[in-house]
Amino acid sequence: MIELNKDNFDEEVLQATGPVLVDFWGEKCEPCKALMPDVHALAEKYGDKMKMCKLNTTQNRRLAIGQKVLGLPTFIVYKNGEKVKEISGAENCTMETVENLIKENI
């Protein structure tokens, strides 16, 4: 997975062609960390159809807030620089819902 930060976010996400998934996570977000192995598995499975990225919001708070993300876990799919779909909150973000989010947008 591509690690995003303020230097590469524009290029990797906003200027990308084709769908991009961003996993917004944080260092103190236990549900995010618990989900991470599943997200890596999904990245393996769908990596050739969707660009898979993650953003550490603890290190990149302004960037996350700039994307109107103030809660974790949050997964957003971007297409041509626009948000097309997002899910947020521990109960709503599971391996299943993230996989559906990917499938619906490839």
Added chain:
Amino acid sequence: MSKVYDVVIIGGGPAGLSAGLYASRSRMSALIIEKAKWGGQAGTTEELENYPGSIEMPTGPKLMERMKSQAEAFGTEFVKDEVTGFDISDKIKKIISGSGKEISTRTIIIATGAQPVILGIPGEMELRGKGVSYCATCDADFFAELEVVVVGGGDAAVEEAIYLTKFAEKVTIVHRRDEFRAAKSIVEKAINNDKIDIMWDTVPEEIYGDGIVEGIKLRNVKTNEITDFRTDGVFMFVGTKPISEFVKGIVEMDPKGYIKADEEMRTSVEGIFAAGDVRIKSLRQVVTAAADGAIAAVNAEKYIEKNLEH
């Protein structure tokens, strides 16, 4: 024939982990199935200073990590999956999971806990992840130097409000009554905290904002006066509800979905036990969840000895 466990425990919070520890120490074969995050709700709070013996390292995630490795050390097995139903027509029960697997077991302990209540006021769902939060440790970072509102008056609300003062500039607790239900020592800590303001007799009516939270409309329940309160975030701790939908119609429960179990954690179905926040009880805490788990495991063993061995 595939393996038959002595006990399968559903849910990896403190009740489930403690059940695993007790079962494994009795040399029962035990499996814990967890759908999301080991440690359950207790793994999401930094302020866990009332679990006996945890004062040195009072954070929830650390305590839960230790509980898990302790059960593991005695041989408890762990698997990540979501349980969706049971087949209990036989003495050997079958557990059905979301991934389509079937697991055979002699006894079942339901330790699926609880999840936050969603009030359902306008804006709450729409602004989830955009300033509306149910988890302080997950989201506190975003609110450094900003202002937040905490809704609720129980232990979780007041404790998490105190935790949030380490990040936010100001924390306003909005509570529908004129006193807190939380423990007195926590209440004192909150009242003496310069960063905390309290609005009594107040309920939230609507959360609003253009893409992110900008404010909350509050109503005073005594005067019905509505106040427009500008804030950057709203943390909701208005209570929890049991996760028991998947066993509806199988074990007896109250109208809210809390499972009925006796002192020995036996439910209305033989060989099925319930432990922790998911059952009808008066105090839902880590210490009582762990105690329930221990009692359930011991009674699962007794059940096997009495009914399934000759």
